[in-house]
Amino acid sequence: MSHRLPQFARATGASLVLAFALIIPVWAQSDPAPGTQSPGQQQPDSAASPMQRGQMGSMVSPIEPLPFRSDLERQRFKALTGELRCTVCQNESLSESTAPLARDIRMEVFSMLQEGRSDFEIRNFMVDRYGDFVLYRPPLASHTILLWGGPLLLLIGGLIGALFVIKKRRQAL
Amino acid sequence: MIKMLVPLGVFVGLVVLLLISLPTAEQRRQVSSPLVGREVPTFSLPGLHDPGVSRSTVDFRGQPFILNVWGSWCFSCRVEHPYIERLGREAGVPLVGFNWRDEREDALEWLDQFGDAWTVHMVDVEGRAAIDLGVYGAPETFLIDHRGIIRHKHIGPVDEEIYADLIERIEQMRVEAGT
Numbered sequence: 001m002s003h004r005l006p007q008f009a010r011a012t013g014a015s016l017v018l019a020f021a022l023i024i025p026v027w028a029q030s031d032p033a034p035g036t037q038s039p040g041q042q043q044p045d046s047a048a049s050p051m052q053r054g055q056m057g058s059m060v061s062p063i064e065p066l067p068f069r070s071d072l073e074r075q076r077f078k079a080l081t082g083e084l085r086c087t088v089c090q091n092e093s094l095s096e097s098t099a100p101l102a103r104d105i106r107m108e109v110f111s112m113l114q115e116g117r118s119d120f121e122i123r124n125f126m127v128d129r130y131g132d133f134v135l136y137r138p139p140l141a142s143h144t145i146l147l148w149g150g151p152l153l154l155l156i157g158g159l160i161g162a163l164f165v166i167k168k169r170r171q172a173l
Numbered sequence: 174m175i176k177m178l179v180p181l182g183v184f185v186g187l188v189v190l191l192l193i194s195l196p197t198a199e200q201r202r203q204v205s206s207p208l209v210g211r212e213v214p215t216f217s218l219p220g221l222h223d224p225g226v227s228r229s230t231v232d233f234r235g236q237p238f239i240l241n242v243w244g245s246w247c248f249s250c251r252v253e254h255p256y257i258e259r260l261g262r263e264a265g266v267p268l269v270g271f272n273w274r275d276e277r278e279d280a281l282e283w284l285d286q287f288g289d290a291w292t293v294h295m296v297d298v299e300g301r302a303a304i305d306l307g308v309y310g311a312p313e314t315f316l317i318d319h320r321g322i323i324r325h326k327h328i329g330p331v332d333e334e335i336y337a338d339l340i341e342r343i344e345q346m347r348v349e350a351g352t
Contacts (some may be wrong), residue, residue, distance in 0.1 A: 036310025037246075130309065
């Protein structure tokens, strides 16, 4: 008994890893927008325009300094751009990205903050235009129930499993 | 013995679950713009050949039109250009070029070189109107009906298949508009 259990656990763990290893290459191929390009993005076949060359310089300091009126405003800006996705990048938030579109949207977020709009309004502004995709934290909706409830379900499942094993071992003693 | 089959069951179950979710990833891409079915945002932008003239999206109200996002820096725009030219000739509705974050001289040079297929251009240098349109890459092609509702958005270059699909949708919009 004491010998069989770890082996069983090892086998289950190994199959999980194997399943993911098999499926991840297939998943990785899905690209949100095949063939599109954002301004300033490097493209080997095309001649770089003066604009692209000009933007290479701005790569050194990706995030432009902004004249915030208060520390609170700075923090709100940081939080908002940190949880909004840069739509043209691979897994970068708005706050991290050097893409020109990300900079445009950052400026938009900044000017909305200056106008005194709430975080909720700013997030809605983005969702209205780019969909839930821009939110790193997906909203709680019918199609995201499993996503939000999944960890809880796994925890409950794990606890039940653990209780079961403990009970069995107690009996074996 | 049965216990040894459990890992295999978990493995098979996971593979099945992941394979089932692959097609839905494809569907998510299809409905990527929340703007489809809504009114086109109102904005006024200067022209390309005529920078002194300002045009608004409202000016096109009353007939369907195509809005094509392009830039001289965009390589895929050259790839799709033959089909954009065909749209300009054969679609029978205005083809509006949305020149996104470009330099005027570069854009004009590009048009000289590849041909100006568009009815008219709207120039968005700062990219603010593009944000309102939810643009995130060029090329993108919007179909807008006579009431100003965005009916369709295609992300990426237009090819033979996409062209046929766009023409079919435009025909439908023209029937609805009665033009």
